[in-house]
Amino acid sequence: MDLAFIEQEPEEPNITELTPIQAFYKDAHILITGGTGFLGKLLIEKLLRSCNELSKIYLLVRSKKRKDMPIRLKRQYPNFKQKIRGIAGDCTQPNLGLASEDRKLLQDNVSL
16 A cells, blocks of 8 residues: 555645636726715725735715715725725716816726
8 A cells, every 4th residue: 555645745725826806806996986885885895805916996985065085985994095095076977076187097097
């Protein structure tokens, strides 16, 4: 009986291999509208937790009455400042209510 296999060290699983979803979002710059709503929060949390290679999420955030956009983002996503960038806008306005410099930023960077 050949017992050579017992002396061999077991192969470590390749944990650096990306799943198909992780590979899809690798280095992606994503624009999300509705990111401060219930489903948006779930989507963003899942993307940040599951897709470490994701580069940046741009959130189109509408200012609410007396609530500044950066304050709302900081409250809802306190630990992900490096991956999330809030962009002031409004989907009901022409050109999403974006300032020209924000529109240019999104045009130049967003891939999804």
